[in-house]
Amino acid sequence: MRKKFIMLRESVTMALDNIRNNKVRSFLTLLGIMIGVMAVITLITTVSGVSGTISSSFSSMGVGTLTVSVTGSDLKTGMTPDDLAVIAALESVDGVSPTVNLGGRVSYGKNVQTGKTVSGKNAYYFQANEDMIVQGRGLTFIDDDNSTYVCVVSQDLVDEFFLGVNPIGETIYVSGLPFTIVGRYEEDSGGGVSSIFMGSADVIVPYTTAMKVNNSDEVTSFTVYLKEGADSEAAASEIEDAMDKLFDYEDDCFTVASMESIEDTMKNMTTMLSSLLAGIASIALLVGGIGIMNMMLTTVTERTAEIGLKKALGAVPGQIQSQFLLESFLLSMIGGLLGVAFGLLLSLILCQVLGTSFVFNGGAILLGVGFSAAVGIIFGWAPARKASRLNPIDALRAA
Amino acid sequence: MAEDIFFRMTDIDKIYPLEGEDVHALKKVSLSIDEGEYLSVLGPSGSGKSTLMNIIGCLDTPTSGEYILRGREVEDMDELELAELRNKEIGFIFQNSQLLPRLTARKNVELPLIYAGVLPRERRERAEAMLERVGLEDRMDHMPNQLSGGQQQRVAIARAMVGNPSILLADEPTGALDQKTGAQIMELFHELNDEKRTVIMITHDLKIASHARRVVHIIDGEISEGGLHDA
Numbered sequence: 014m015r016k017k018f019i020m021l022r023e024s025v026t027m028a029l030d031n032i033r034n035n036k037v038r039s040f041l042t043l044l045g046i047m048i049g050v051m052a053v054i055t056l057i058t059t060v061s062g063v064s065g066t067i068s069s070s071f072s073s074m075g076v077g078t079l080t081v082s083v084t085g086s087d088l089k090t091g092m093t094p095d096d097l098a099v100i101a102a103l104e105s106v107d108g109v110s111p112t113v114n115l116g117g118r119v120s121y122g123k124n125v126q127t128g129k130t131v132s133g134k135n136a137y138y139f140q141a142n143e144d145m146i147v148q149g150r151g152l153t154f155i156d157d158d159n160s161t162y163v164c165v166v167s168q169d170l171v172d173e174f175f176l177g178v179n180p181i182g183e184t185i186y187v188s189g190l191p192f193t194i195v196g197r198y199e200e201d202s203g204g205g206v207s208s209i210f211m212g213s214a215d216v217i218v219p220y221t222t223a224m225k226v227n228n229s230d231e232v233t234s235f236t237v238y239l240k241e242g243a244d245s246e247a248a249a250s251e252i253e254d255a256m257d258k259l260f261d262y263e264d265d266c267f268t269v270a271s272m273e274s275i276e277d278t279m280k281n282m283t284t285m286l287s288s289l290l291a292g293i294a295s296i297a298l299l300v301g302g303i304g305i306m307n308m309m310l311t312t313v314t315e316r317t318a319e320i321g322l323k324k325a326l327g328a329v330p331g332q333i334q335s336q337f338l339l340e341s342f343l344l345s346m347i348g349g350l351l352g353v354a355f356g357l358l359l360s361l362i363l364c365q366v367l368g369t370s371f372v373f374n375g376g377a378i379l380l381g382v383g384f385s386a387a388v389g390i391i392f393g394w395a396p397a398r399k400a401s402r403l404n405p406i407d408a409l410r411a412a
Numbered sequence: 413m414a415e416d417i418f419f420r421m422t423d424i425d426k427i428y429p430l431e432g433e434d435v436h437a438l439k440k441v442s443l444s445i446d447e448g449e450y451l452s453v454l455g456p457s458g459s460g461k462s463t464l465m466n467i468i469g470c471l472d473t474p475t476s477g478e479y480i481l482r483g484r485e486v487e488d489m490d491e492l493e494l495a496e497l498r499n500k501e502i503g504f505i506f507q508n509s510q511l512l513p514r515l516t517a518r519k520n521v522e523l524p525l526i527y528a529g530v531l532p533r534e535r536r537e538r539a540e541a542m543l544e545r546v547g548l549e550d551r552m553d554h555m556p557n558q559l560s561g562g563q564q565q566r567v568a569i570a571r572a573m574v575g576n577p578s579i580l581l582a583d584e585p586t587g588a589l590d591q592k593t594g595a596q597i598m599e600l601f602h603e604l605n606d607e608k609r610t611v612i613m614i615t616h617d618l619k620i621a622s623h624a625r626r627v628v629h630i631i632d633g634e635i636s637e638g639g640l641h642d643a
Contacts, residue, residue, distance in 0.1 A: 016529030023526050034514055322510045325471060326571075327499020327527040329492050405471050409506070 020332060028340040031312070032347075042308040043348030045301025046388060050352025050381040051359065052294035057377035058360035060287040062369040067279050079237040079249055080270050081256070086263040091231025094221070096259050100235075101137075103251055105243040110138035111235040113223035119216060120186045121174040129170070131187050132214035133223025139165075141238050149181045149196030156219040165196040165217045187216060188226055237269075245271045298384055301348065302392040309341050309396035313403075320400050321408025334401035341393025342386065349385025353378050415483035418578070419445040419610075424477035426463050426633075437463040438474070439633040445612070447578070450605040452613040452624035453635070460633040462583075465614045469504060469581050470497045482578050499527050503572030505582040509564040511556040517543060517567045518552045524575045542570035546600065562593035569600065573609070580604065582613045586620055598623045 032039045081100075083091050092100075092111070101109040113133030119126050139151025146165070156163055164185070171180050184191045198217075224230055239248050249269045260266040313320070320333055357378075364371040426438040437460045445451055455461040466472040467479065470486055473494070479486040482501055489497065498504075503524075511520045521539035530538070543552050546566040556564055565585065572580055582601070586594030601623065605611050615621050629636050 019529055019531065020526070030514060318510065319512055322506075322512070323523070323527070324495065325469070325498060325504050326524040327495050327575075329495040329527075332527065406466050409510070 021335075024332070024336045024339050025343070027336055028343050031340055032344055035312075038308060039344060042304050043301075043344050043351070045304040046298065046345050046348030046385050047301075047352040047355065049294055049298035049301045050349045050385055051356040052297055053291065053384065054353055054356025054374075054377050054381050055359045055363065056287060056290045056294060057380070058357070058372065058374050059363045059367070059369075060283055060290070061374060062360070062364050062372050063367060064280060064283040065372060066369040067283070068276060077239045077241070077243070077245070078272055079239065079245060079252065080272070080275070081235055081237060081252065081267055082270075083233045083267045084265065085231075085233070086260055086266050088263075089260055089266075091229070091233045092235065092259070093231055097232065097235060099259065100237060100252060100255055103248075103255055105240055105248040105251055107238045107240045108137040108141060109235055109237055110135055110141065111220045111232040113220045113227065113232060113234075115218070115223050115226055116188045118188055119170070121183065124174055126173065129215040131216045131218065131223075133220035134214075134217050135220050137238075138217075138236075145198040146196050147199050149194070151196055151198075152217070152219050157221050160221040160225050161219060162190065162192045162222060163195045163219070164192040165198055166194055167215045168197065168199045170215045171197055185216070187218065190226060192216075192218060245273070295384075298388055302345075302388040305341050305345055305389060306392040306396060308344075309337060309393055310399070312340070313337065313396050313400040316400075317403060317408045320403050321405045321410075324403070324405035325409065330401035333403075334397045337397035337400045338390065338393050341397070342389040345385045345389025345393075346382070349382050349388075352385065353381045356381065417480045417483055418447045419443075419482075420478075420480045421467075422478040424467065424474045424479060426460075426467065426472075427475045437633050438467070441477070441633070441635050443628065443635060445610065447610055448605070448608045450601070450611045450613075450623075450625040452615055452621040452627050453630055454615060454618065454621040454627055455630035456616055459630045461614050461616075461630050463633075464630060464635075465581065465583055468579070468612060469502050470494045495527075499524060499575060501578040503575065503577040503580045505565070505568050505572045505580065505585050507584040507587040509556075509561075509568035509588075511564055511567055511571075513556050516553050516555060517548060517559065517570075520556070520567055521571045521574050523571060528575060538574055539570070542574045543567070545573070546570045560593075561589050562596060565589060565593075565597055566600070569597075569604075573604070578610060580609055580611045582611065584615055584617075584620075585613065586617075587615075594620070 085091050097109050097111060100106060111134065115131040115133065117127055117129040117131060119129045119131065134152065135157050136152050136154045139146065139153075143151075145151075147168070149165070151165055152163070155161070164187070166180060166185070174180070174185070175183065180194045180197060183194050185194060186192070220232065224232070237248070237252060239245060249271060252269055256267050256269070323333060357373075361371055421441055421443045424438055424441040425436070428435040428437055441464065453461055453464060463472070467474055470481070470489075471494075473489065474487055477487065481497065484497065486494070486497065511517075512523070515523075518536070518539050521542055522535045525535040525538060540549075540552060543549060546569055548563060548566055548570070551559060551563060551567075556567070559567065565588075569580075569585075572582075580601075585601070586597055589597065598620065601611055601613070605625070611624070613620070613624055621627050627638065629638060
């Protein structure tokens with residue numbers, strides 16, 4: 014036992030010496046493993062961060078809503094307010110909130126901003142999300158019916174245009190038209206990736222006004238709020254039936270999607286993406302392993318004389334084998350640990366850039382370290398065995 | 413009975429199967445050596461002396477015949493037993509000292525003790541004592557390339573002796589050295605033999621062989637006992 018321990022300590026020292034003595038070659042070899050592990054760690058951490066953010070934004074939207082997008086037919090390209098009323102009157106439906114997008118050019122005085130999201134919504138939207146207004150009022154049915162030029166603005170926009178000024182009653186210009194601010198709202202979850210799926214806007218105007226600005230009388234996208242306790246599957250088919258009737262039973266005029274199904278699709282997509290990327294990363298690890306094997310085979314050939322001498326001095330094959338195996342194991346582990354460190358660093362940076370939360374994933378690190386250990390042992394096995402089988406006489410004569 | 417025998421070879425044959433024709437490297441070699449002897453095996457290249465050295469050194473096993481070293485029958489041993497025997501009973505000295513270039517003189521000398529499982533502190537002490545014995549007390553932490561050829565060979569001799577083997581087995585120990593350095597190494601062998609160490613020297617050089625107290629000749633795989641003048 015004690016003898017084994019002494020041997021092991023000597024082998025570790027010798028292995029580290031040999032790695033040190035071939036700095037450049039060792040570094041290039043472990044670079045392969047390092048990059049592979051780095052890729053694995055970065056992918057797993059970043060993807061789990063992104064999907065975590067996505068699911069949290071979906072759950073914040075709550076269940077009990079369905080999203081309908083309309084592509085329309087040649088005869089009927091969208092939904093009129095009357096059509097929406099038909100949907101809103103369905104048994105399982107509590108209300109309908111259309112979304113009409115306007116150009117993103119917003120100005121206040123001399124301050125002009127482009128790229129803002131301006132959405133037309135209705136009074137029902139503010140009834141269904143009554144908590145979102147933090148100052149002033151939301152839109153009302155009077156605004157819808159009369160297509161008034163009023164708007165509700167987001168906290169972000171207020172920070173940009175009205176720092177230290179009360180925005181209520183001020184006038185901003187959207188697509189060149191004046192709108193009076195009547196309310197301010199705050200989103201309940203952060204921007205970044207989630208806003209894409211939330212459909213959150215910087216400026217909300219009455220949808221009837223938005224349609225007028227767009228010179229259109231149809232809506233192509235709306236959200237259906239279901240009555241409490243309504244089954245979303247049943248509701249979806251009820252809505253589909255009603256829509257079919259409205260579109261005269263033409264095919265492919267619309268799609269009805271529940272938030273759950275969109276979330277599932279998103280989850281499937283991220284899972285697929287991450288397994289695809291993991292596949293690519295494991296190819297990198299495989300290539301790294303082949304690099305280690307190549308280096309170890311070269312090392313064995315170079316050190317034939319050393320192996321012969323050690324055998325002459327009484328080293329048994331097992332000792333020679335474990336020495337070389339240890340060398341490739343340590344080489345791979347150093348690469349793996351460096352890969353973990355750089356991978357964590359890279360995913361921290363990526364999470365900052367993508368605006369998702371960084372989740373420290375212990376499993377990913379274990380996977381990375383375990384992978385590199387396995388690569389070192391598997392790809393070091395054959396060279397180490399070759400070394401241990403060298404005939405001492407031939408090995409010494411080769412010198 | 414066999415336990416009392418220090419070194420005895422009886423009818424050793426070594427045949428290398430080579431494509432077409434077998435090479436009969438050793439033919440019915442018999443040789444007995446007493447503890448404390450200083451023997452040289454003299455023969456030209458191709459005479460089978462390397463083969464004999466490999467078998468004496470437990471690096472190889474004979475095709476047939478009996479070889480007893482310190483009461484143990486070597487001819488039937490497996491790889492592990494041979495390794496242990498080499499470690500305990502044989503101290504090799506090669507033509508070009510065969511030091512590991514990345515290790516200090518002391519570490520090189522410690523090597524056989526590592527495989528014997530000796531603890532680090534004791535290893536160090538024994539290695540230092542041996543280096544002192546060969547006159548390298550001020551060169552212990554030098555790397556091989558910082559030592560002269562003669563000094564390197566002294567390190568190799570220290571390494572061969574550190575495990576207290578039964579036999580010091582030297583293969584052309586002065587082959588890579590100039591005459592003066594070679595003579596110093598020969599002197600060291602004499603001293604070691606005077607200290608009751610058994611020395612077997614394999615050489616093709618008559619002058620070198622004549623340093624030994626007993627000389628056997630090997631020609632075409634057959635050995636014959638005899639004085640130097642027969643050669």
